[in-house]
Amino acid sequence: MQIDKLRGKELDDLFEGILKLESVEECHHFFDDLCTTNELVSLKQRFQVAKMIKEGHTYSKVQDKTGASSATVSRVKRCLDYGSEGYHAIIDRMDQK
Structure with a gap:
């Protein structure tokens, strides 16, 4: 798996944060802030x-x-x-x- 090179607490923090999103609208807001x-x-x-x-x-x-x-x-x-x-x-x- 290519992601194995990136594994660690920081990546886990990101994914755990994503799992906390509760709606599509929250996803819009989060990914708007996170990504270009x-x-x-x-x-x-x-x-x-x-x-x-x-x-x-x-x-x-x-x-x-x-x-x-x-x-x-x-x-x-x-x-x-x-x-x-x-x-x-x-x-x-x-x-x-």
């Missing part, structure tokens, strides 16, 4: 790419709909296939609602 616009655009784009790939869309459809580069689509696909199951866990939970 470009960082948020990248995060939101990657997540949309992951959702579309899981839905079975082609790379070209994903690129057209999200504006993601082929490198981004390929990286997200690699994470879906060989990663830590993070995308799968969240998307599957969202689908259960």
Whole structure:
């Protein structure tokens, strides 16, 4: 896992803080303070790419709909296939609602 290099109290603090958020509106406020616009655009784009790939869309459809580069689509696909199951866990939970 690539995150292993970053593990520690500071990263745990960040994640524990995120887990304390209670609404989408609180997420908007927190991530607005935490991230730059470009960082948020990248995060939101990657997540949309992951959702579309899981839905079975082609790379070209994903690129057209999200504006993601082929490198981004390929990286997200690699994470879906060989990663830590993070995308799968969240998307599957969202689908259960």
